[in-house]
Amino acid sequence: MPRGGRISKFFNRIIPGILSFIAILYAAALIASCTSITRRALQTEVIIYSSAARVWKELTDFRAYPQWNPFIRKVTGVVGExxxxxxxxxxxxxxMTFRPVILAIKxxxxxRWLGHLLIPGIFDGEHSFVIEPLGEGRVRLVQSETFNGLLVQFSGPLLDDTERSFNLMNLALKERVEQAS
Incomplete structure (x- = not known):
């Protein structure tokens, strides 16, 4: 048999197996994303003595993030749902660099945005910033993320670091906004 025929025969046997494996892995990821061992939620908050408008302005001024934000160092793209x-x-x-899709802008x-590692169901994160007015000149910023997927159960140290980074960002934003007010 000519060499090209052997290579073609080899690929004709291997490719369907690889595609089947990927399909099974993807189905397992989707099913597993609905169980408690494949889910973890983080939530942090800070009180900021300023208006919701001022907090929003700094939070959405992505070009300024490298100047003050210890967690999210750079954001590019259009801000829109x-x-x-x-x-x-x-x-x-x-x-880490990732490419989430914006789910909500109010x-x-x-x-709020949703990001995935490789394909949905492996390691997904829905991140949100919520500004809650508390009265004249005071708001609560709640930063949270819900992680889902097969790799979540193996990501404890990374998620612990992520929670600490949420708190560092919250405090840096508070300092920036309150100094400007």
């Missing part, structure tokens, strides 16, 4: 951002973040000693109230 359904738009994809490119985000570079630091959690502990790790730097000025002076909420910014």
């Amino acid at each position: 359904g738009e994809r951002l490119k985000i570079q973040m630091h959690a502990g000693n790790r730097t 000025p002076e109230r909420e910014l």
